[in-house]
Amino acid sequence: MPQGQQIAALDLGSNSFHLIVARWLHGQIHIIDRIKEPVRLGWGLNDNGTLSQEAIDRAMICFSRFGERLRTLSAGNVRIAGTKTLRSIRRADEFLAQAQKLLGHPVEIISGEEEARIIYLGVACDLAPGEGSRLVVDIGGGSTEVIIGQGMEARLKESLSMGCVAITKRFFAKGKVTAGRIKKARTACMQELVPVLDTLTEAGWDEEIGASGTIRAASEICVAKGFSKDGTIKLKYLEKLLDEYHEAGVVDHPLEGLSENRRPVFLGGLIILITLFEGLELRAMTAAQWALREGLLFDLKGRLEHSDLRESSINNLSNRFHVNQEYASRVDRTAQQLLEQSEDWVDNCQSAAQLLHWSSLLFLVGLDIAHSDYHKHGAYIVQHVDLAGFSRSEQLELAQLVQGHRKSIRKNFPVERETLLRVLLLFRISVILQRGRRHQPIPMFQMRNDDKTIMLGFDSQWLDQNPQTLADLTNEQRFQHQVGYKLEITPLVADYAAITG
Numbered sequence: 001m002p003q004g005q006q007i008a009a010l011d012l013g014s015n016s017f018h019l020i021v022a023r024w025l026h027g028q029i030h031i032i033d034r035i036k037e038p039v040r041l042g043w044g045l046n047d048n049g050t051l052s053q054e055a056i057d058r059a060m061i062c063f064s065r066f067g068e069r070l071r072t073l074s075a076g077n078v079r080i081a082g083t084k085t086l087r088s089i090r091r092a093d094e095f096l097a098q099a100q101k102l103l104g105h106p107v108e109i110i111s112g113e114e115e116a117r118i119i120y121l122g123v124a125c126d127l128a129p130g131e132g133s134r135l136v137v138d139i140g141g142g143s144t145e146v147i148i149g150q151g152m153e154a155r156l157k158e159s160l161s162m163g164c165v166a167i168t169k170r171f172f173a174k175g176k177v178t179a180g181r182i183k184k185a186r187t188a189c190m191q192e193l194v195p196v197l198d199t200l201t202e203a204g205w206d207e208e209i210g211a212s213g214t215i216r217a218a219s220e221i222c223v224a225k226g227f228s229k230d231g232t233i234k235l236k237y238l239e240k241l242l243d244e245y246h247e248a249g250v251v252d253h254p255l256e257g258l259s260e261n262r263r264p265v266f267l268g269g270l271i272i273l274i275t276l277f278e279g280l281e282l283r284a285m286t287a288a289q290w291a292l293r294e295g296l297l298f299d300l301k302g303r304l305e306h307s308d309l310r311e312s313s314i315n316n317l318s319n320r321f322h323v324n325q326e327y328a329s330r331v332d333r334t335a336q337q338l339l340e341q342s343e344d345w346v347d348n349c350q351s352a353a354q355l356l357h358w359s360s361l362l363f364l365v366g367l368d369i370a371h372s373d374y375h376k377h378g379a380y381i382v383q384h385v386d387l388a389g390f391s392r393s394e395q396l397e398l399a400q401l402v403q404g405h406r407k408s409i410r411k412n413f414p415v416e417r418e419t420l421l422r423v424l425l426l427f428r429i430s431v432i433l434q435r436g437r438r439h440q441p442i443p444m445f446q447m448r449n450d451d452k453t454i455m456l457g458f459d460s461q462w463l464d465q466n467p468q469t470l471a472d473l474t475n476e477q478r479f480q481h482q483v484g485y486k487l488e489i490t491p492l493v494a495d496y497a498a499i500t501g
Contacts, residue, residue, distance in 0.1 A: 006032065007304070008070060008078045009296035012099075012107070014042030014085040014141025015165050015213065015265055017059075019066050020293045021073075024301060029294070033069065037062045038261045041085045042141045042165035049090030056095065063102035071104035076304070078105040079296045083115050084142025084163060087392075108391030112159025115292065116145040117388055120154035122295030123211050123288045132206030137276055138291055139214040139269045141165035146196070146276070148203045156203050158196045162189050164214050164269030168251065172267060175251045182246060182271065189275035197279055208282050211291035214269030217262050219287035224257025233285040235277040241270055299389070309389035314358050317385060321365035327434065332360035335430035338447055342426060345449035347419045355423050356430075359401040363431070366402075379403030379412075400424075405431055408479060415483045425454065425480060429487075432472045446492060452485050457492045 004023050011018040021033040039062050044055020070078055080099075086092060086109050099107050110118070119138045127134075129151065136147045136154075142163040148156040171185040210219070210233065218238065219231035227237040245253055251267050258266055276282065302308060318328065335356040339349060346352045366378030383399035390398075397420060404413040404424045415421055433442050446457040456473070463470050470489070477487045 005304075006073055006077065007297055007300055008073055009293045009300065010066060010070070010078070010080040010103070011293040011296065012041070012080065012082040012086060013292075014045075014083060014143075014163055015040055016141070016261075017041075017062050017066070018293050019069065020297065021069065022297055029297060035066065035069070037065070040141070040165060040265075042163065043169060045085050045088060045142075049088060051089055051095065059095075060098060060102065063099050067102045067104050073105075075105070077300070079300045080105055080107045081115075081118070081292070081296055081391075082107055082109040083140060083292075084112070084161075084166075087111070088142070108393065110391050111386070112143055112145065113157045113386045114388065114390065115143070116147045116157035116159055117154050118295035118299060119145050119211060119292050120147040120149050120157070120295070121152065121298055122290040122292055123209060124149065124152045125294060125298050126288050126290035127209070130207070133204065135200075135205035135208045135280070135282075136211060136288075137209070137215065137273075137285070138211040139164055139272050140212060141265065144272055144276075146200060146280075148200065148205050156200065158200065160192050160196070162192045162272055164265040164272065166268065167271060168265045168268030172251045177245050177249050177251060177253075177267065179246060182242065185268070185271045186275060189272050190279060193275055193279045200280060208285045209288050210273075210285045211288045213262060214266065214273060215285070216287045216289075217258055217266060218270065218273060221255055221257040225255075231287055233273075233287070235274065235282070238270060238274045238277065242274060245270075310358075310387070310394075313387045313389050314361050317365065317382075317387065318361045321368040321381070323361065323364045323367075328361050328364065330434045331363070331430050332357050334433050334442065335360055335427055338426045338430055341447040342422075342449050346422050346426070352419070352423050352426075355397065355401065355420075356427055358398055359405070359427055360430075362398060363402050363405050363427075375403050375406050401427060404428070409483050421483065425485060425487075428476060428479075429454075429456065429473075432469065432476060435472065436468070444492060453488065454480070454485060455488045455490050457490045459492045463489070 004025060006021060006023055008019065008021040015038065017037045017039050019033070019035040020031065023030045023032060039058045041051070041055050041059055044052035046052065080103060089095060092109070096107050120136050123136050133148060133150045136149065138145045140163045142165060144160045144162050146158045146160065147154045167185055167189065170188070171181050215233070218233050221241065222228045222233055222237050223231050241255065244255065245267055252263055254263065255266070299309065318325070336353060339346065339353055339356060343349050362382055363375070363378060365381050366374035366376065369377040379399040379402045382402050383395055387395055400413055400420070401424055405428055409415065409424065413421070413424065443459055443462045448455040473487070473489055480487045
């Protein structure tokens with residue numbers, strides 16, 4: 001990545017939207033700009049998974065402001081990640097399309113485990129290297145991430161469905177604080193924590209670190225109230241704060257050191273933090289200054305410098321399910337050759353090449369379960385396994401390519417997505433051309449594309465000698481016709497710049 005190049009990360013949280021713009025200079029992040037907007041998207045999430053119009057309006061106003069800053073940055077130099085609330089919205093496509101239009105860059109919805117991984121990366125980059133293991137806690141607006149890791153590696157990641165906005169909204173929506181409501185909130189948080197308690201405590205850790213708004217606010221309050229000089233958080237301090245809320249009887253209680261923006265949701269976060277201290281038997285927690293958005297910057301830097309974690313995730317999954325690597329590599333090479341001859345036919349060839357490469361490494365993972373319908377088994381695995389570095393939409397695209405690589409295309413494939421469909425058509429042809437060819441290289445071939453027509457040229461003598469491939473390509477003509485495309489098998493044109501497969 002060129003020295004001084006600007007990169008940016010936008011965290012679309014359930015409570016606030018955080019934008020950070022930075023330059024990468026001499027191995028260090030130099031922050032240029034930080035912008036925070038308390039959008040409180042989680043307040044507008046209804047029980048049926050829809051967003052209130054007020055929440056949508058607040059988000060769109062914020063997107064317009066952030067878009068003015070982000071549209072000056074190059075494509076690929078910005079990562080925008082949506083977390084718990086965006087994961088929970090039903091039929092989020094329209095909302096995301098509007099967001100992308102205003103921001104000028106695509107929006108990723110990341111899983112809870114991916115959120116936890118990136119949070120840990122951000123925190124680890126903020127702290128001095130240590131030999132021991134770390135427990136990292138991040139209380140967001142809609143979820144709480146608990147991670148145990150060592151060095152730069154997150155080894156155990158849990159995402160719990162409780163956040164400062166969600167708990168405050170659920171138990172204190174009317175603004176009143178009573179002993180009964182506090183008890184119910186604490187019980188609900190403990191119920192969420194209990195299923196993962198044994199897994200976390202058995203792993204163990206040497207130090208306890210908190211990240212993001214609730215925990216940083218708690219640290220600042222501990223200093224303001226004189227509980228600790230360095231902002232260390234302990235359970236006895238948190239219990240004193242909860243007693244204050246009980247005595248005041250209102251959510252909007254003005255604690256010393258608590259900002260006005262954080263005040264409406266701090267009580268929910270405080271109860272979550274107390275639950276974590278009690279359940280995990282935490283001793284003392286310090287607050288890190290970096291978290292998700294800084295982690296996104298470091299992850300983006302890796303992608304720009306071609307040390308993309310996604311490649312390792314794909315290779316690990318491929319090896320885990322015993323994919324025939326030699327076959328996968330042959331399919332990949334053929335797919336890339338087909339793409340090279342289709343540059344004007346497929347939008348964003350760099351992205352298409354990446355998808356073809358990853359799909360080639362994964363399309364056989366289902367064979368480890370059963371040969372029958374292995375493409376369906378593979379698609380399920382790819383969509384639902386934890387693939388570090390990938391957003392939900394990226395995993396879904398890969399799953400669709402894995403399932404769509406054989407048999408009917410229409411079933412479970414978004415044929416209306418023209419670019420993805422064309423990538424699939426190239427992938428299907430590459431699989432056909434390499435099927436059963438362990439030691440037989442494919443001959444020279446040529447591909448020409450004209451809107452809805454694919455012209456695939458071979459030496460006619462070779463086709464006569466390979467009747468099974470010809471039969472497979474003939475079947476493929478029928479499948480492509482069903483989605484509005486025409487596959488023509490033509491003689492090799494002598495003066496065409498053919499390549500050797």
